[in-house]
Amino acid sequence: MPVRLKRVYDEPGPEDGRRVLVDRLWPRGLSKERARVDEWLRELGPSTELRKWFGHEVSRWEEFRAHYRAELDAPDQQERLAHLRELARKGTVTLLFGAKDPEHNQAVVVAEALAAPD
Secondary structure, X not given: OOEEEEEOOOOOOHHHOEEEEOOOOOOOOOOHXXXXXXXXXXXXXXXXXXXXXXXXXXXXXXXXXXXXXXXXXXXXXXXXXXXXXXXXXXXXXEEEEOOOOOOOOHHHHHHHHHHOOO
């Protein structure tokens, strides 16, 4: 499955394929035209409580990852992940995120969940 990760603030490119935003909140200061998001799966983002607790503190990354993976095990989240898998079977999918850190954000966890066996 061709799944890529990209910061939503970075310039869109033809190699992105289908661009899917996986943040619960729309990125600050970014117009929908400039973002060129094909689909926004806001419900796939971590819960508000988990997102606020994490606060992009790298020291909390492993615990955030574990809690978020548990959230992604919920049936409604599994349906959303199945939808992303189906999109990826048809072509490249780029998971978009707003965080500044490309290695410690929810899109990384979503990509890991997509790579896990069904």
